Amino acid sequence: VRTLPHVTAWDKKYRDDGLVIVGVHAPEFPFERKLANVRAAMEAHGIKYPVALDNDFATWLAYQNKYWPAHYLIDRLRPLGVPVSRLAQGVPMGGALDVLDEGTLAAALKARRTV
Numbered sequence: 081v082r083t084l085p086h087v088t089a090w091d092k093k094y095r096d097d098g099l100v101i102v103g104v105h106a107p108e109f110p111f112e113r114k115l116a117n118v119r120a121a122m123e124a125h126g127i128k129y130p131v132a133l134d135n136d137f138a139t140w141l142a143y144q145n146k147y148w149p150a151h152y153l154i155d156r157l158r159p160l161g162v163p164v165s166r167l168a169q170g171v172p173m174g175g176a177l178d179v180l181d182e183g184t185l186a187a188a189l190k191a192r193r194t195v
Contacts, residue, residue, distance in 0.1 A: 083149050084125050091129050103131035106140045108148065 091101045107113045113135050122131055134140060143152065 083151065084127070087151070088126060088128075101129040103127065103129060104134050104139045105131055106134045106137050106145075106148070 087101060087103075090099065095101075105112065105118055111117055113133070115133055118131060118133050121127075132139070139145075143150070
């Protein structure tokens with residue numbers, strides 16, 4: 081929930097430029113395993129992008145994730161994502177997204193438009 085304002089702002093700002101956000105919800109608590117509860121939370125927080133419910137932690141394990149929340153920047157040329165935390169180490173999550181917003185993300189979307 082702490083990073084939702086940043087992620088939803090990215091979605092709103094860059095969706096038309098080709099950014100695709102896909103959320104993957106790995107539940108921490110039993111009530112979070114219910115699809116109806118996840119849908120209700122998406123509605124309450126204004127989440128417009130798709131969110132997968134990963135009750136078995138398959139995505140979590142595939143990415144060798146170790147913390148909540150985790151954010152990965154993936155482009156069409158790389159099969160696995162780069163954790164945002166590695167791209168902007170030492171910067172709080174909001175700041176990390178701002179760093180990527182100004183640098184990596186903007187450059188990637190600009191390059192995509194020229195392909």
